[in-house]
Amino acid sequence: MHKLTRATLAFNGLGRFSIAEKHLSAIKITSRGLVSAEHGHDSGKNEVYDVIISGGGMVGSAMACSLGMDPNLEGKKILLLEAGNKKVMDKVPENYSIRVSSISPGSASILSGIGAWEHITKMRCKPYKKMQVWDACSDALITFDKENLQDEMAYIVENDIIVAALTKQLDCLSDNVQVKYRSKVVKYAWPLPHQAADSIPWVKVTLASGETVQTKLLIGADGPNSMVRQELGIPTVKWNYDQSAVVAVLHLSEPTENNVAWQRFLPTGPIAMLPLSDTESSLVWSTSHRLAEELLELDEESFVDAINSAFWRNENQSELIETAGSLFRGALSVIMPSAGSPRQLPPSVAGIGPKTRVMFPLGIGHASEYIRHRVALIGDAAHRVHPLAGQGANLGFGDVACLTQLVSQAAFDGKDLGAMQHMLQYETERQRHNLPMMAAIDLMKRLYSTNAAPAVLLRTFGLQATNMLPALKEQIVAFASK
Amino acid sequence: MYANKFGRVMLALYSRNTATACGGLSTATACGGLPSAAGRSGFSWTAVCKQRTLWLQRTACLNTQQNPVPCHVSARSASQTTVDPDELRRFQSLAGKWWDEQGEFSALHAMNDLRVPFIRDNLLNVHGVRHPGKPLRGLRILDVGCGGGLLTEPLGRLGANVLGIDPVGDSIGTAQLHSSTDPDLCERVCYRASTLEELAAEGDEAEEEQGAGQFDAVVASEVVEHLADLETFAFCCNQVLKLGGSLFITTINKTNLSYALGIVVAEQLLRIVPGGTHDWDKFISPVELERLLESNGFSVQSVQGMLYNPVSGAWSWTASTAINYALHAVKVRDDPHTEQAGGGSSTHPEDHPTAAPHS
Numbered sequence: 001m002h003k004l005t006r007a008t009l010a011f012n013g014l015g016r017f018s019i020a021e022k023h024l025s026a027i028k029i030t031s032r033g034l035v036s037a038e039h040g041h042d043s044g045k046n047e048v049y050d051v052i053i054s055g056g057g058m059v060g061s062a063m064a065c066s067l068g069m070d071p072n073l074e075g076k077k078i079l080l081l082e083a084g085n086k087k088v089m090d091k092v093p094e095n096y097s098i099r100v101s102s103i104s105p106g107s108a109s110i111l112s113g114i115g116a117w118e119h120i121t122k123m124r125c126k127p128y129k130k131m132q133v134w135d136a137c138s139d140a141l142i143t144f145d146k147e148n149l150q151d152e153m154a155y156i157v158e159n160d161i162i163v164a165a166l167t168k169q170l171d172c173l174s175d176n177v178q179v180k181y182r183s184k185v186v187k188y189a190w191p192l193p194h195q196a197a198d199s200i201p202w203v204k205v206t207l208a209s210g211e212t213v214q215t216k217l218l219i220g221a222d223g224p225n226s227m228v229r230q231e232l233g234i235p236t237v238k239w240n241y242d243q244s245a246v247v248a249v250l251h252l253s254e255p256t257e258n259n260v261a262w263q264r265f266l267p268t269g270p271i272a273m274l275p276l277s278d279t280e281s282s283l284v285w286s287t288s289h290r291l292a293e294e295l296l297e298l299d300e301e302s303f304v305d306a307i308n309s310a311f312w313r314n315e316n317q318s319e320l321i322e323t324a325g326s327l328f329r330g331a332l333s334v335i336m337p338s339a340g341s342p343r344q345l346p347p348s349v350a351g352i353g354p355k356t357r358v359m360f361p362l363g364i365g366h367a368s369e370y371i372r373h374r375v376a377l378i379g380d381a382a383h384r385v386h387p388l389a390g391q392g393a394n395l396g397f398g399d400v401a402c403l404t405q406l407v408s409q410a411a412f413d414g415k416d417l418g419a420m421q422h423m424l425q426y427e428t429e430r431q432r433h434n435l436p437m438m439a440a441i442d443l444m445k446r447l448y449s450t451n452a453a454p455a456v457l458l459r460t461f462g463l464q465a466t467n468m469l470p471a472l473k474e475q476i477v478a479f480a481s482k
Numbered sequence: 483m484y485a486n487k488f489g490r491v492m493l494a495l496y497s498r499n500t501a502t503a504c505g506g507l508s509t510a511t512a513c514g515g516l517p518s519a520a521g522r523s524g525f526s527w528t529a530v531c532k533q534r535t536l537w538l539q540r541t542a543c544l545n546t547q548q549n550p551v552p553c554h555v556s557a558r559s560a561s562q563t564t565v566d567p568d569e570l571r572r573f574q575s576l577a578g579k580w581w582d583e584q585g586e587f588s589a590l591h592a593m594n595d596l597r598v599p600f601i602r603d604n605l606l607n608v609h610g611v612r613h614p615g616k617p618l619r620g621l622r623i624l625d626v627g628c629g630g631g632l633l634t635e636p637l638g639r640l641g642a643n644v645l646g647i648d649p650v651g652d653s654i655g656t657a658q659l660h661s662s663t664d665p666d667l668c669e670r671v672c673y674r675a676s677t678l679e680e681l682a683a684e685g686d687e688a689e690e691e692q693g694a695g696q697f698d699a700v701v702a703s704e705v706v707e708h709l710a711d712l713e714t715f716a717f718c719c720n721q722v723l724k725l726g727g728s729l730f731i732t733t734i735n736k737t738n739l740s741y742a743l744g745i746v747v748a749e750q751l752l753r754i755v756p757g758g759t760h761d762w763d764k765f766i767s768p769v770e771l772e773r774l775l776e777s778n779g780f781s782v783q784s785v786q787g788m789l790y791n792p793v794s795g796a797w798s799w800t801a802s803t804a805i806n807y808a809l810h811a812v813k814v815r816d817d818p819h820t821e822q823a824g825g826g827s828s829t830h831p832e833d834h835p836t837a838a839p840h841s
Contacts, residue, residue, distance in 0.1 A: 048665050074615030201663055216664075412617070414598050414636030 048202055049077045050417055051407070052215035054185055054228055056082025058101070058159060059379030059396035060221030061166035065114040066404040068170070068177035072412045078177045079213065080170070081205070083184040089164035092123045098247045098355055099159040100274060100282045102261070102390030106482040107397040108155060111162075115172075119165035120157055126275050127152035131261040132344060133463075135448070137317055137456045138325045140463040141343050144477050153477070154390070156261070156274045156282065162393075184208040188218070188231045193373055203374050203418075217418040218375045219403070221396075224365055226381035232372050238365030238384070241445065243269050244292040245362055245387055246285045249353030250307070255279050262346040263388070264311055265448040270388045271310045273346050280353070283307065284387055292359045303357070304349050311346050320453065325460050336468050362386055364442055366435070370427040374418030376403060383434050389441045391480065395434055398482060402429055433482070564718070565649050565677050566710040572758065573629070573708075577652030580630020581660055586756050589790060589797075590632050590704065593732070596788055596797045597703055597808060598636045601730050604783070604810045605699060608728055616641025621698040624722060626678050627705035631657030631671070635664075637701070638671035645697075651675040682718035697722050703732040706771070707764045716778040720817040729780060732788070732808040736765035739804045752792050768803050772811075780811040 051067055053060050064080040067073055103111070103125075111117040129152055134141030144153065170179055189204035202214040220228030229236065252258070255278045263272040269286040276282050285295070285307070295303060365384035370377045379396035406422040415422065447459050466472055576586060583591045606617060613619040619641035625634045628646030630653055638644045638661070648654050654675040661667040674681075685696055700719050709715055719729050734740050741762050748754040766774075772782045787803040790796075 050666075071614040076615065411615075411639075412602075413595070414602070414639040415594070416635075416639075 046204070046212055046214050049079045049213060049215040051076065051217045051219060052079045052081060052203070052205060052213065053219045053221055054081050054205070055220065055222035055226075055379075055381070056080050056084070056163075056179065056181075057221065057223065057379070058162050058166070058393055059400060060219075061163060061170060062111065062114060062116070062397060063219055063221055063378060063400045063403070064177050064179070065116060065166055065169045065173065066110075066400050067407065068173035069114055070404060070408045070411075072408040074176065076176065076411065076417075079215070080177060080179045081183045081185060081207070082179065082181050084181065086179075086181045087160065087163050087167055089123070089160065092161070095354055096249045096276050096280055096282070097158045097160045098249055098282070098353070098358060100156050100276070101159055101162065101393040102274065103155045103157050103162075103397075104391075104394045104481045105152070105154065107394045110397045110401045111165075113401075114166075114169060116162070116165040116169045119168050120161055123161050123165065125155045125157040125161070126277060127155045127259070128261050128275050129153055129259045131263070132346075133263045133265070134343065135456070135460060135463065136264055136266045136314075137451050138321045138460040139317070139329070139343070140325060140460040140467075142463050142467040142473070144473055154261075154481070156276060158276075159393075180207075183211075185227060188228065190232070190372075191374055216374065216416065217407070220375060220377045220381045221379045222381055224363070224380040224384040226377065228375065229367055229377055229381050232375060234372070234377075235368045236365055237368065238363060240361060240363040241286075241386065242288055243286045243362045243386075244289050244359045246283070246287065246292050246295050246357055246359045248283045248303075248357035249276070249355065250281045250283050250304075250349045251351040251353065252279055252281060253348045253350040256347050258347065260344070260346075261390075262311065266310060267449070267451040270448065271307070272388070273311070273349075274390075281347075281349075283352075283357075285310070286362060286386065286388060289361070296357055296359055300352055304351060307349050312348075318453070321456055321460065324457055325464070328461055329464055332464060332468050364438065366438060370430060371420070371423040373420060376423055376426060378403060382430070383438060385438055385441050386445050388445060389437075389480065391437060391441065394480075394482075395437065398433065399426075399430055402426055437479070563677065563679060564709045564711050564715045566708065569708045569710075570649055572756075573650045574652055576756065577630075577650060577656055580632060580653065580656050587630070587632065588795065589754050590629075592790075592795055593703075593788075593797050594633060594636055596799065597633060597730075597732055598640075600786070600808050600810070601637065601699070601701060602640060604730070605728060608726070608812070609698070613641060618642035622696065623699045623701060624681075624697045626700060626702040626719075627708070628657060628673065629653050631661055631673065633701060633703055634671055634673070635661055635667060638667045642670065642699075644671050646671065646673045647676045647678065647681060648673075649675065649677050678718045678722075679714060682721040685722055696724070697727060698724060699728040699730065701730045703730065706731055706733045706766060707760060709764070712766065712771075712774055713778075716774050716780070717817055720779045720813055723813045725813055725816070727813050728783075729775070729811045729813065730808070731771065731811070732806065733771070734760065734765045734806055735803055736762065736767050736770075737804050740765055740806075743805055748790075748792075754790070754792055768807055768809060771809060775811050779813055779815045779817045781814045782809060782811045784810045 050073075053064050053067075056064075060080065060082070064078060067076075067078050108117055111120065130143060130145040131153060132141060132143045170177055184207065185205055186208050187206040189206070191201045191203060192199050200214065202216055203218045204212055204214050205218070206212050218228065220226050222228055250273065258275040258278050258281065261272070261274050263270055266287070268288055268291055271285045271287075272283070274282045274284065285292075287295070295306060298306065363384060364386060365380075367377055367382045370382045378399040380392065382399065383395055385392050385395070403426050406426050407417060410417060410419065410422045447455060450456075466476075579585050580587055582588075602617060605621060606612075609621065611617075611620065617640050618637065621642045623637055623642045623644045625631075625637065625644055625646040628634045628648050629650075631646055634644050634646035634657065646654075646657060648657075654673045657673045661671050661673075700723055702715070702719070706712060706715065723729065734744050744765075745760055745762055749757045749759060768785045772785070775782060785803060786808045787800040788806040788808055789798050789800040789802075790806065791798065
């Protein structure tokens with residue numbers, strides 16, 4: 001459709017300028033118009049796109065939808081490249097999938113703005129209203145909830161459902177956005193900053209099929225081991241945690257209202273139970289590599305026992321900490337008698353879902369630059385975090401919203417989409433938001449990775465004090481909900 | 483180095499322009515010893531300039547034994563061409579550097595942040611057509627003095643059919659090369675090495691039956707301060723525009739402040755602009771420009787001041803038009819003096835570009 005429009009425009013242009021023009025350029029327009037009319041089928045001869053997004057995961061697909069729906073980008077050519085297959089979900093599968101994400105209200109509104117949230121709610125999602133986070137080494141706990149348990153704090157959505165919803169939305173946008181599945185990129189060629197006589201000023205992408213495409217703006221959404229980032233040689237601050245996460249679907253002993261997210265910090269790492277439905281929850285247990293392997297090898301009953309005791313047992317608490325903790329709590333309740341909340345216990349687990357449990361290694365990573373000339377990184381390609389705060393996907397969706405808004409404004413101002421000016425704005429804005437969040441998550445992880453008394457006392461007091469201050473808790477929730 | 487070049491160019495410009503003003507001669511002789519540019523002191527420059535031009539005029543007139551009655555002297559010649567050969571030469575040497583965003587033209591690149599929205603929004607107000615993604619679709623725009631196409635390309639991306647003209651052939655070559663790789667622009671953006679008068683004359687011949695102009699808008703950004711004859715320019719703009727079409731001009735005001743900041747600071751101290759780019763006598767105040775345009779069939783719709791921040795390298799809108807300003811005018815009638823091409827024989831006294839500097 002694009003080709004026909006361009007050919008028509010070319011002929012119109014010819015007619016209009018025939019008076020003023022006695023130029024070669026008239027002939028050039030005709031020939032280009034004819035050539036582009038021939039490209040009715042995808043011959044991939046260095047076709048120039050306005051935007052190419054590399055990576056069709058949650059964040060990449062969301063970016064494609066977001067750009068495709070933007071009114072200022074109407075008529076622009078957008079391409080999404082995904083190495084895997086198209087994820088169609090005609091019917092929601094009965095069994096829950098093991099990879100889930102906590103979607104904050106901010107991300108939910110971004111997804112609803114691109115029309116995907118509607119599909120998600122029709123398929124399956126679980127809102128939760130309260131979160132309880134507590135320590136294994138002491139009695140300290142903190143609960144987050146919206147006032148009177150009315151509003152939802154966040155939503156637990158399976159990753160497959162998010163991708164399927166976005167794919168469905170992309171199908172509706174096929175005019176603007178083209179998606180190529182099973183297209184693995186083998187090579188990127190970067191443009192020179194200054195235009196030389198023979199050089200092509202666009203980013204050139206070579207696919208495994210041999211096809212090459214060019215673009216004015218490349219968006220790298222290809223995950224924590226981003227090829228785009230590596231090929232650009234962007235220095236990345238990253239290290240691996242000595243932890244792996246074990247994920248599984250849990251069947252609860254009895255049906256319950258299940259609208260609370262539970263997370264307990266064990267010395268080996270946090271264990272989290274996230275609600276999926278009244279009878280099922282998702283497990284994310286971050287622990288040392290060795291322990292994670294052991295957990296995978298346990299039979300179902302022993303695994304369930306391990307989970308229950310991780311949530312319920314108190315053997316890690318020493319006398320000193322207990323006394324200190326209760327003294328502090330007593331002191332605080334004198335100052336603020338009404339604050340604080342009683343400790344609740346998570347529901348007990350009876351069994352695990354039919355899909356096997358898996359483990360994956362955890363690490364942290366942050367690209368020192370999110371942008372280069374004609375390239376931008378979004379999602380895990382730019383930043384990778386520990387799942388303990390449930391923020392990984394949300395940071396990615398925040399990148400999508402920010403970059404879309406800036407690219408849209410640039411298009412409305414007639415700017416070159418790959419120009420550094422608006423991309424620098426994206427980098428500044430997102431780094432300012434992402435870095436504090438990542439630092440906080442990393443700090444939490446380190447603080448809770450030990451059962452040395454000083455650290456435990458510090459975090460005990462800190463947690464209890466924070467729990468008593470509703471204003472501070474509201475700030476934390478607001479920051480995490482963006 | 484720049485100061486010397488500036489001085490020498492100023493010398494040459496003054497002599498040439500005033501000589502031609504007095505008798506239509508285009509001699510290249512320097513008229514006696516002119517005070518060097520470096521000899522400026524702190525009192526009112528307007529007074530100094532006024533004195534100098536009058537002195538030059540008297541000297542030139544005596545030397546060439548022309549009509550002893552002091553004629554109107556302007557820094558521009560009352561010739562039939564808008565092009566000043568010195569300006570041509572200067573921009574020729576810079577022809578390859580247009581697209582270096584950190585180079586000599588960085589301030590012009592940054593100015594797009596103001597002038598593209600200015601043009602776009604005013605055109606949308608006038609035409610009211612809404613095409614999401616291509617807001618200026620269907621409009622024909624002429625970019626006079628397009629240089630390397632810095633403003634032509636964004637307008638093309640917004641969907642307009644743009645013709646960029648510039649007398650410097652090398653600049654047109656640069657512009658064509660830069661836009662050739664973008665399939666989006668190729669169809670809508672064209673360039674020609676031509677002057678405005680040539681284009682207007684052509685259009686005239688071709689469309690005599692219709693008597694209508696060809697363009698919805700004419701953009702002359704940072705151009706009028708380089709022209710030799712503004713009267714002809716305004717007349718030609720009127721000719722090529724449709725009735726109700728828009729004229730967008732951005733230029734520099736003729737004030738003490740614009741001298742201090744626009745020439746001394748910008749060219750000599752901070753080197754924001756290459757030395758010798760601007761001639762203060764060619765600057766024109768908004769009032770003067772408005773008068774000129776209204777006598778050529780335009781109605782000025784808005785005038786907005788612009789300010790450049792050399793630290794951030796960004797432009798911003800400002801209330802004061804003391805230095806840079808942008809102007810939007812609309813053609814309300816065809817120019818009545820269609821037979822009298824060029825301003826030399828114009829009978830209306832107020833149409834003469836006067837020498838008295840306006841601060």
